[in-house]
Amino acid sequence: MPYDLSKLLVIGVSSRALFDLEAEERLYQRLGLESYRRYQIEMETELLEKGTAFPLVKGLLALNTPGSTRRVEVVIVSKNHPETGLRMFNSIRHYGLDVTRAVLTGGEALNPYLRGLNVDLFLSCSSNDVQAAIDEGIAAAVLYKPPVEPIPDAVQLRIAFDADAVLFSEASEALYREHGLEAFLEHERKHADSPLAEGPLAKLLKKLSVLQEGLDPEKSPLRLAIVTARNSPAHERVIKTLRAWNVRVDAAFFLGGVSKDRVLEAFGAHIFFDDQEAHLATASFTTPSALVPYRSDSILRVEAPIAEVAGSEAPALS
Secondary structure (H helix, E strand, O other): OOOOOOOOEEEEEOHHHHEOOHHHHHHHHHHOHHHHHHHHHHOOOOOOOEOOOHHHHHHHHOOOOOOOOOOEEEEEEEOOOHHHOHHHHHHHHHOOOOOOEEEEOOOOOOHHHHHHOOOOEEEEOOHHHHHHHHHOOOOEEEEOOOOOOOOOOOOOEEEEEOOEOOOEOOHHHHHHHHHOHHHHHHHHHHOOOOOOOEOOOHHHHHHHHHHHOOOOOOOOOEEEEEEEOOOOOOHHHHHHHHHHHOOOOOEEEEOOOOOOHHHHHHHOOOEEEEOOHHHHHHHOOOOOEEEOOOOOOOOOOOOOOOHHHOOOOOOOOO
């Protein structure tokens, strides 16, 4: 009988997101594919260090209770060639990760496979691959480098989201940029009873919320938070939108411009999703962080490259 992914939370993660392969990526960019291939084969028995997505992946897999219905599936989705993937699988086995499925495309585009696997979120260090996914309506994010200090294992997985242009559409953010703060606050006050439109990670939040159903919030293995620059009176529309979506978040931080990094560190997030590099640049020092880019046709899209997030804009093996 075919294995059905449609009812699971499916996370696609690149090898370079799960493990620290930045040195290998630099070798590939400098010397080419054949040198990279030989090096990976020579280093096949050498374990890889944990990457930015590792704490999130480990926490998500812990939501699968042994002996009960599986709830989360993590799939490696990478442009690597099959013969260079053994080192990755050896490391997965060493760390005890229940990851058994992989798509290694040998350099081909990833999007068709993300669709075919019903991926709810794709995490990568390649801004090109993430942009391609976002442009096709697939939830995706570019990972920053891991925090300076390793994130300790925790009994409870904690995920934090920015609000506008991440969970919600970019419409309110666009209004704020064009007309300023006072116009934005007045607009949100007047439309407090009108749910915000969905953003790129809305469906992910909804699926995560389903995993919380029936669980005591104080004992749940999953804790969700919104960390946003919104403040009163713009908070009300967020709360009512989540209510309309039948989604439960466990905490909300309406910071009104206060830096997010200290709050995220206190919350203990295993991942934080935001659309603005200004917030992520500081948060990523202490919290695993990911940039959710705007669609290529978005009016908010800034032309400055995002290559500094995870390395070169040149084709990557991910």
